[in-house]
Amino acid sequence: MTATSHLGKPTSRVDGRAKVTGTAKYAAEYNVPGLAHGVVVSATVAKGRIKRIHTADAFAVDGVLDVFTHRHRPRFASSDESYQDEIAPPGSPFRPLYDDQILFSGQPVALVVAEEFEIARFAASLVRVDYERQAHITDFQARRGSAAVSKQHEVPPPRGNPTAAFAQAAVRVEAEYRMPVEHHNPMEPFAATAVWEDDGGITVFDKTQGPQNCRNYVAGVFGMPRDKVRVLSPYVGGAFGSGLRPQYELPLAVLAARALKRAVRVTLSRQQMFTLGYRAANVQALALGADSGGRLASFRHDFVGMTSQFEDFQRNVVNWSSMLYRCANSALGQSLVKLDHNTPCDMRAPGGAEGAYAIECAMDELAYAAKLDPLALRLINYSDRDQIADRPYSSNALRECYRQGAEKFGWSRRNPQPRSMRDGNELIGWGMATGIWEAMQMKASARAVLTANGSVEIASATADIGPGTYTMMTQIAAEMLGVPLENVTARLGDSSLPDAPVEGGSFTTSSVGSAIHAACRAVQEELLGLARKMAGSPLAGAALDDVVFAEGRIWRRDDESRAVSVADAMREGKAERIEKTATAEPKEDGKYAHCTHSAVFVEVKIDEQLGVIRVTRVVSAVAAGRILNPTTAGSQILGAVVGGIGMALHEETAADHRFGRFMTHNLADYHVPVNADVHAIDVIFVEERDDEINPLGVKGVGEIGIVGTAAAVANAVYHATGKRVRDLPITLDKLMRE
Ligand code: MOS
Numbered sequence: 001m002t003a004t005s006h007l008g009k010p011t012s013r014v015d016g017r018a019k020v021t022g023t024a025k026y027a028a029e030y031n032v033p034g035l036a037h038g039v040v041v042s043a044t045v046a047k048g049r050i051k052r053i054h055t056a057d058a059f060a061v062d063g064v065l066d067v068f069t070h071r072h073r074p075r076f077a078s079s080d081e082s083y084q085d086e087i088a089p090p091g092s093p094f095r096p097l098y099d100d101q102i103l104f105s106g107q108p109v110a111l112v113v114a115e116e117f118e119i120a121r122f123a124a125s126l127v128r129v130d131y132e133r134q135a136h137i138t139d140f141q142a143r144r145g146s147a148a149v150s151k152q153h154e155v156p157p158p159r160g161n162p163t164a165a166f167a168q169a170a171v172r173v174e175a176e177y178r179m180p181v182e183h184h185n186p187m188e189p190f191a192a193t194a195v196w197e198d199d200g201g202i203t204v205f206d207k208t209q210g211p212q213n214c215r216n217y218v219a220g221v222f223g224m225p226r227d228k229v230r231v232l233s234p235y236v237g238g239a240f241g242s243g244l245r246p247q248y249e250l251p252l253a254v255l256a257a258r259a260l261k262r263a264v265r266v267t268l269s270r271q272q273m274f275t276l277g278y279r280a281a282n283v284q285a286l287a288l289g290a291d292s293g294g295r296l297a298s299f300r301h302d303f304v305g306m307t308s309q310f311e312d313f314q315r316n317v318v319n320w321s322s323m324l325y326r327c328a329n330s331a332l333g334q335s336l337v338k339l340d341h342n343t344p345c346d347m348r349a350p351g352g353a354e355g356a357y358a359i360e361c362a363m364d365e366l367a368y369a370a371k372l373d374p375l376a377l378r379l380i381n382y383s384d385r386d387q388i389a390d391r392p393y394s395s396n397a398l399r400e401c402y403r404q405g406a407e408k409f410g411w412s413r414r415n416p417q418p419r420s421m422r423d424g425n426e427l428i429g430w431g432m433a434t435g436i437w438e439a440m441q442m443k444a445s446a447r448a449v450l451t452a453n454g455s456v457e458i459a460s461a462t463a464d465i466g467p468g469t470y471t472m473m474t475q476i477a478a479e480m481l482g483v484p485l486e487n488v489t490a491r492l493g494d495s496s497l498p499d500a501p502v503e504g505g506s507f508t509t510s511s512v513g514s515a516i517h518a519a520c521r522a523v524q525e526e527l528l529g530l531a532r533k534m535a536g537s538p539l540a541g542a543a544l545d546d547v548v549f550a551e552g553r554i555w556r557r558d559d560e561s562r563a564v565s566v567a568d569a570m571r572e573g574k575a576e577r578i579e580k581t582a583t584a585e586p587k588e589d590g591k592y593a594h595c596t597h598s599a600v601f602v603e604v605k606i607d608e609q610l611g612v613i614r615v616t617r618v619v620s621a622v623a624a625g626r627i628l629n630p631t632t633a634g635s636q637i638l639g640a641v642v643g644g645i646g647m648a649l650h651e652e653t654a655a656d657h658r659f660g661r662f663m664t665h666n667l668a669d670y671h672v673p674v675n676a677d678v679h680a681i682d683v684i685f686v687e688e689r690d691d692e693i694n695p696l697g698v699k700g701v702g703e704i705g706i707v708g709t710a711a712a713v714a715n716a717v718y719h720a721t722g723k724r725v726r727d728l729p730i731t732l733d734k735l736m737r738e
Contacts, residue, residue, distance in 0.1 A: 005550060006479040007696075010631040014485065015235070015470045024235040027207040028191035028267045035193070036065055038256050038266040039120040040248070041110035041127045042275060043102050046136035046660025047340045050100040050109060050129055057126040058112050063119040065260055067127065068111040068252075070097050074259050076251075082220040085245050086213040086502065089343065090151045091311030095221075096248040097255070102131065103310060104342040105138075105661040106275030111252045113264055136340040138660035140181075140281040140306045147304045147335035150312040156322060156388050160329030165298035169289025173365045177286070177358040178727045181306075181653040181662070182279040182646075184347050185672055188237025190276070191267040192249045194257035201228040202257060206250050208233045209243040210502030212461050215495035217246040218254050234493035236465040240643070241346035243465065244504050247276055274665035277313075277345025278653060280306045284317070284358035294370040294380045296327035301359065303334045308343040312336060315351030319388060321359045323593075324436055326383040340660055346504065348643050349703035352437050353710070357647070360433035360711030361726065364718065373416060374432055374715065375406055386593035394592035395690035397623035398434070401599040404684050405432075405621030409601035418722035426605040426614075429720025435598035435708030439625065439699035440507040441586035445498035446515035448477060448523050449579045452570045454552060456481055458519070459491040460512045462500035467702055468632030472509050473516055475628055476696070480520035482549035482566065498581055506596070506700040509628060511584070514694045518582035524549060526580070530573030531564040538562035584694070594693055596624040596704040600641075602712040606720045611732035614679065615645050615713055621684040625699035630685060637683040637705035644709020646673045649729050671729075 018024040055067040066072075076098075077083065083093035096108045110127050114120035137143055166172065192206040202224070208214045214231040218224065231250075236243060249266045256264040268276075282305040289298035301318040318332040347353075367374040379402065385392050406412065414430045415421050421428035446460040458477045464470050473490040477483075491497060492512075500512050524544060531539045531554050539547060539554060539562065547554050555563035570578070603617040618641050627633045650671035654664045664670045683705075690697045710728065717735070718724050725734045 006475040006485065007628050008626070011471055011475055011629050012631060013468055013471050014474050014490065026188050026235055026237055027193060027205045027233065028265060030193045030205045032193065032195050032263045035263045035265055036113050036115060036260060037117040037120045038111045038113045038252060038264050039124040040108045040252065040266065040268065040272060041112065041124050042272060043105060043107040043109045045102055045131045045133050046105040046138055048102045048131045048133040050102065051132050052130040053110060054128040055110065058123040061119060061123040061126070063115040064123045065113045065115065066256070068097060068256060069109065070099050073097050074255055076255065077221050077223060085217045086210065087244055089311045089313040094310065094342065096251055104308065104340060105659065106272065108248050108252065111256060111266065113256045113260065136660040138340050138655055139657040140337060140339060143337045143339065144283055144304050147337045150314055150336045152312050153314050153316055153334055155318055155332040155334055158331040159322065162298045162300055162329040162331040165329035166287055166289040166300065169297045170292040171290045171366065171370045172288070173362055173369050174287045175362055175365060175726055177284045177361055179282050179354060179357065180728065181281045182347060182651045183274050183653050183670060184240040184242035185667065185670065186238030186240060186242065189268055189270060190247050190249045190273060191265065192253035193263065193265040194253035195263045196257040196261050202254055203230045204250065204254060205232050207236060207243055208246065209236065209239050209463050209465050209504055211463060211493055211495040212499060213502050214246045214250055218250065221251055222254060222258065231495045232493055233463045236463050239465045240348045241350060241504060242276055244346050244502050245277070270667065271665045274653065274662045275342060277343055279347035280344035282354055286358055286362040288362050288366045290366060290370055294372045294377050296325055296381045297329060299325065299327045299330040301332050305336050306339050306344065307336045308341055309338050311343040313344045315346065317351045317355040320352060320355045320436055323386050323388045324383065324434065325381040326387060327381065348640065349437055349707045352703065352707045353647065356433065356435055356707045357710045357728070360708055361714050364431065364715040365724070375402060375411060378402065378434055389593060391591060391593055394594050394692040395625060395688050396595070396597060397686045397688040398597035400686045401597055401621040401623050404686055405599040405601050405619050408682055408684060409619040411601060418719050423605060425608055427608050427720040429604045429606065429716035429718065431712045431715025431719050432599065432601045433708035433711035433715060435600060435704050437506065437596050437704040437707050439510065439594040439596050439693065440505050441510040441514065441694060442501040442507055443583065443585045444500040444511040444515040445581060445583040446512060446519045447498050447579065447581040448516065448519035449577055450481055450523050451577045452567060452575065454483055454487055454567065456483055456488045457491065458488065458516055459497045460500045460515060461492065461495055461497040462508055462512050463493045463503045465503050467636050468629060469503065469508055469512065471632055472513060472628055476513055476516045477520055480517065480549060481523060482551055482553065506702040506704065509698050509700045510694055513696055513698055514584035515582060517695055518584045519580045522580035522582050523578050526578050527566060527569055528554060530575060531569040534564060534569060534572050537564060539564055592692055594699065596622065596699050596701065598622045598704050598708060600708045600712040602716045604713065604716040604720055606717065611735040613649055613717060613730065613732065616679045618681045619684065620681070620705060621686055622701060622704055623686040623688040624701045624704060625688050625690040625693060626697040627685045628698060633685065633701045634683045636702040638681050640702060640705025641681050641709050642673050642678055644706045645677060645713060647706065647728060648710040648713035652729050
């Protein structure tokens with residue numbers, strides 16, 4: 001890279017002003033002429049079939065344009081493949097309004113479209129459905145015995161002889177940890193505004209993390225050529241994984257727009273957002289054996305999760321335990337129970353957040369059993385290699401995370417005895433955990449255009465769901481082309497732009513950032529070529545690595561006085577604009593494991609009489625390669641820590657299994673942390689240089705901030721109270737129960 005004037009610098013969001021002034025538009029805010037409004041009618045049973053659907057009353061309401069049902073709809077695709085999006089799990093994807101089968105409570109059964117939203121909502125309330133009910137099974141805990149191994153995730157075979165090693169271990173811990181269903185609750189509800197074009201094409205503003213994933217889905221479902229479908233999501237008000245797959249507002253808005261030949265918007269209510277995918281409830285059984293010095297001898301980790309009847313969704317939950325700590329004997333298991341719910345989906349660090357909760361709580365229990373400090377236990381079992389593939393990490397500053405995090409937190413002042421620290425009426429607890437997440441990179445393309453007046457436009461199809469992708473793209477282009485940030489315009493969230501994956505998995509900066517890096521490098525090459533050709537050029541014979549692009553000029557690294565202005569080079573070379581599109585792909589030589597790491601330290605204060613838990617301090621020390629923007633990356637970790645607090649103490653989607661329905665489907669009953677629940681959070685980015693991973697040396701952050709946080713909170717609660725609650729969320733009733 002060239003000298004750094006933008007990369008690594010704390011930089012406010014380039015789209016911040018648009019967001020706070022309201023000029024940034026979200027999917028439900030595009031007011032196009034002739035817009036009609038669709039409201040979804042949701043099934044009230046969890047399993048069965050629709051015998052009859054009565055729509056006459058809804059049709060009779062003044063202003064109603066149409067009522068679509070499985071009996072009254074345009075034709076669309078019937079094969080599973082047509083509905084399989086880019087990240088669909090194995091199985092048969094749900095098809096809205098396809099047939100009379102009810103697969104989960106809340107499934108859309110009709111779409112009422114009217115001139116006004118209020119009319120559509122009223123008319124939707126008049127639609128009546130006669131069901132033939134069938135017995136449903138929705139209770140995960142009651143059915144966990146029926147779990148089966150799924151096709152999607154295979155676990156590595158056992159290492160060594162874990163059973164024998166466990167039997168012989170001097171110190172043993174066996175415990176079972178539970179998590180409930182959780183729903184993503186982004187501020188922005190799901191919505192799609194579908195605009196019918198006169199040429200039969202369709203343009204959709206959708207709330208999605210992947211405009212191209214949605215474009216391809218719409219093309220598949222409606223049998224349209226991809227170039228007749230354009231999906232845009234320039235701004236997304238949070239998603240946390242819920243917008244990775246196309247959700248049903250999208251095909252419903254498109255089918256209505258195509259049928260009515262006008263623009264149609266479908267917005268889901270907060271309640272209906274609880275009918276989409278979710279983080280699956282799970283039970284994890286762990287058995288850890290160690291010698292008297294705390295050295296791990298055996299590690300068993302068995303996960304049982306849940307999925308729908310029609311798709312097998314799961315992520316890697318258990319591999320982390322066999323990867324992270326040095327242990328000669330290990331065994332892993334993952335299986336799923338099929339239930340009459342919608343399919344779960346990715347939710348913030350999917351798999352990693354769940355796995356680390358159980359692994360890091362079990363490690364805490366082992367520390368007490370072995371009479372060791374929890375941090376000391378992690379260091380005793382530290383591995384600088386990925387234990388599963390037996391390969392080194394491309395970089396790994398986890399030790400430094402432990403050291404800097406502990407120092408900032410004041411961990412050395414911890415009294416190891418549970419219930420030993422207090423502040424007036426409150427018990428104080430200090431807990432810690434390790435975090436690990438895969439540093440992924442996907443194939444992605446980007447375009448860079450430099451104009452002779454010094455302005456730059458960069459573009460890629462991926463969405464910015466909030467982490468600051470516009471800003472990161474702008475910084476990279478400004479850095480590489482030597483222009484101020486203000487000269488750069490970033491475009492994204494549009495399926496017509498160069499190909500890019502969904503924004504997810506914390507892989508956008510590594511993937512799209514690398515593509516922008518490559519596109520800008522191609523522009524640099526052409527610019528340098530023009531500069532070299534200038535009469536008497538001071539850059540004659542210079543190679544790209546010999547020069548620096550900065551302040552609108554190109555100069556020799558070894559002699560700054562030998563410089564050419566970019567404007568002059570373009571003028572003399574008669575280049576009005578230089579446009580380059582490039583694709584970056586991950587290195588896949590398999591030599592290294594690529595991971596981000598963290599150490600999380602948490603203080604809780606718990607009212608001794610009432611059991612009220614406050615997370616008063618969190619220190620999250622993160623190693624994630626090069627941090628391009630400490631401001632936006634820091635915000636990612638802050639937000640993810642808050643998510644971890646929610647996972648530990650608040651979030652739970654409760655179902656009423658008599659109806660097979662999620663009942664806590666609003667923000668009064670589904671608790672997420674609010675400002676009053678969030679106190680001091682310190683984020684440390686530990687320096688980690690990675691020359692191997694990609695030219696920018698970035699791994700990406702976001703999800704790593706939630707991994708380990710819930711365990712650190714749970715461990716702090718144990719340290720405060722001496723009571724081990726192994727069932728999230730840790731609510732005061734569980735703490736007070738004998
Ligand atoms: Mo993330 S769960 O990949 O949006």
